[in-house]
Amino acid sequence: MKEAQDILHGALLKWRLLKSAEPLLVALALGGSAYLLFSSFWVAVMVFLISLLVGLWFVRPWKFTMAQICFQVDETIPPMEHSTGLILENENQLPLLSKIQRARASESLKNHQSDIRIEHALVPTAGVSLFVVLLAWLIHASGVFQLDRTTENIPEADVVTFQALDTTNLEILPPKISRQEIRISYPKYTQKPDAYTTQMNLRVLEGSHISWNIAFDQSVNGVQLQMGADSLQMDGTKDSFSKSLVADYANFYAIKFEDSLGNSYVSDLFALETYKDEPPIIEMEGLSQFSSFDFEDPQKLTFTTQLKDDFGLADVAIIATVSKGSGESVKFREERLGFDTELSPGTKRQDFSKTLNLRELKMEPGDELYFYVEAIDNKQPRPNISRTETYFSVIKDTVTNQFAVEGTLGADLMPDYFRSQRQLIIDTEKLIAETPVIETKEFNFRSNELGFDQKALRIKYGEFMGDESEGGPVVVTEVEAAAEDPLAEYTHDHDGSNEHNLVADEHEDHHHEEDGNVGEAENPLEAYVHNHEDPEASTLFAQSLKSKLKQAMAEMWDAELYLRLFQPEKSLPYQYKALKLIQDIKNSARIYVHRIGFDPPPIKEDKRLTGDLKEIGNYSKKETLEKEDDYENMRRAVARLEILLDADLKITKADRDLFHQAGNELARKAIEEPGKYLETLQTVKWLSESENIDSQQIKNALQGLYRALPKKQLLPNSSGRYQNELNHLFIESLNVE
Structure with missing residues (x-):
C-alpha cells in the first residue's frame, strides 16, 4: 500500500x-x-x-x-x-x-x-x-529593428555635418542624417556581444566586422563611404543606406553623397582606429634559470605559472628537451608536457602548478633538460603564441671522462685512471649487495681483489704525482719466506715480490755519491733545475692540486685497509671521498684553446724600413647621396597655399591634385596620432575636393601643415650671433601666421 x-x-x-x-x-x-x-x-x-x-x-x-x-x-x-x-x-x-x-x-x-x-x-x-x-534572430540579422530603435535624437556630439562641394546657393537646404547607427561585431572567438553606437570615430579590435546604417531626411543619390583613397558605394535606395566591411587596419573615412538636384556633399573626416589582440602574458614563479641535482637528490622541479590573456586562452604546455651524450654522439628528445592544473578553455586568467620529476623523464647522470612554457590564445584564424625564456636543469655526472689541460701547456696531462675509482665503488657496492647469497670464502676473495685494485690505483696516482718509489727495500728472511701465507688463496701471485710490475721501474739507475762528497759545496744551479729525486718537486700539478691528490691517496689507503680486512661497507665512505677529490682535481684544470685569427702575410725583409712608397696609392671616392623627402608634397602644398593666401587666387585642378597627395602623406602621420592631425587632414581634404574656399581655411591648413612637417636640422656655421629664445619664438609665430 x-x-x-x-x-x-x-x-x-x-x-x-x-x-x-x-x-x-x-x-x-x-x-x-x-x-x-x-x-x-x-x-x-x-x-x-x-x-x-x-x-x-x-x-x-x-x-x-x-x-x-x-x-x-x-x-x-x-x-x-x-x-x-x-x-x-x-x-x-x-x-x-x-x-x-x-x-x-x-x-x-x-x-x-x-x-x-x-x-x-x-x-x-x-x-x-x-x-x-x-x-x-531574423529581425536581428536584418538590422531593421536596430535601425528603427535609433529614431530618437542623435547626441549633439555625434551629429554628422556636411558641406557642399560645388554650390554657393544658400537657399538650398542640404540633406541631414535623421538616423545613424554603427554596429560592431567582434570576432566570434572573443565571445563579446555586438556593440551599437552613434559615434562615428571608432576604435575596434582588429578583424571586427563594422556595419554603417544611416538614413536621411531627404532622398539622396549615390552615397559613398570614402575609406582612405577608396570610395565604397553604400547599399540602399532613396533615404536609407548601409555598408559593411572588416576593419583590418587603421584608416580614415568620410561620407559623400549627391542630393536630388545633383549637388555633392561630403562629411568631416572620422578616425577608424584598430588595436591588436595581445599575446598571452606568462609569469613564472619559484623557478631559477639554472638548477643542478646530485644523483642521490630527489631531482624534482616545482614551480607555478600565471597566464593572462585579453580574450581567453586555448592551450598551455611545457616544451621540454632532454639531451643525452656529448660531442658528435649527442641525442635530443623533445616532449610536450602538461601542467598538473587543468586549463579551463576560454579563461582569461589562471594559475598553473607543475612538478617536473627528472627521473620520470628517464634522465641519467650527465643528461641536461631544457624547457620553456608555451601559451596559445584563442585568436582565429592564427592564434597568438607566447613563450618564456629557456630554463636549464642538469644531473651532475661523476663518471664522464673529459680532457683537460693546464692553462699554460698545450698537452693533455690527465691520465686514463681517473675513472677507475668510480668502477671500484660500483664493484664494492655490488659485493655488499651480494653478501647474503655468496659464500664467505668467495666474499673474502673478492674483497681482497678489490683491495689489490685499490692499491694499484693508488700506486699509479703516486707515480703521476712524482712519488718515485713506494718505500725502502724490503728484507725477507728465510723463516718468513717459509712461513705459510694465510692469504695465499686470496691473492695474485704478483701481489708482493712482483709488485714492481705495476709501474715500470724507471728510476733504478740513480747514482749516489758518497756521504763525504755530498754537501761539501752548494750546487749553484740548485735553484734553477727540476730535481726528479725530490718527490715534492717532481709533480706536474700546481701546489693546490698536489695537496688534493695527496689527500685522495690518503683516503685510498684507508679504503684499501678495510677491503683487506673484508669490511667493504666501511671502505665505501673513503672511496667516495677519494672520488670527490679526484673530480675536483679534474674540474679545476683549464682547457687550452689555440688562438684562431688573422695571419698577416710575411714581411719582405728587403722592403722593411726602407721608406719606399712608390707602389702605394691612395683610394678616393666621390658620391652624392640624396635623402628622399617623405613629405615633399606637403612642403609643396605649404608653398602653394602661401601664394594662394597672398594673391587671392582660385584653386585649380592641379592644386586639388597636389592637396590630395599632401593629404595622403599627412594621413600616415594622422593614423598614428589622430587627435593631433585629424582636423588638419580634414581641412586639406576639403581643399582637395571643394571649389569654394575662404582665406580662413587656407590659414588653418597652413598652421596644421607647419606643425606636421618635421623641423630641418640646422647645419653647423661660423655665425656668432646671439640667439634670443624670445626672438626665436616670435619669428616662429610670424611664420605660422
Missing part, C-alpha cells in the same frame, strides 16, 4: 514540474529575443524574470492536489474502477468492502503505473518559444 501512495506522490510532483516548465520555456524565449533585439544583458534578464513570474502566477503549479492527480489516474486507467482515492484513505476507518477494493486498486496501480497520463502543454509551448526566438 505504501508503494501505491508513493506512485501517486511521484505523479503529482511530475505534474507540477511539467506545468512549471511551460512558463520557463516562454520566459527563456522572451529573454533570448530581448537580448537579440536590444543587445543588452540586463534587459534580457529583466524580461526573463518578469515573464517567468507572470507565467508561474498564471499556471500556479503549487495549486495542484492529490485529489486532482487521483482524478487524472481514474480518467486514464480504466482498471482502477474510479477507486484511486481509496489508496489515500486510512485503512482503519474503511469498511470491509472498501478495504478489499482499496487493495485491488493498489495492485492495479502498481501494474499500470506506466500508463498514467498527465495533462500538460509542454510540446506546443516549446514550439511557440522556438518560433519566437527564430523570429527575433
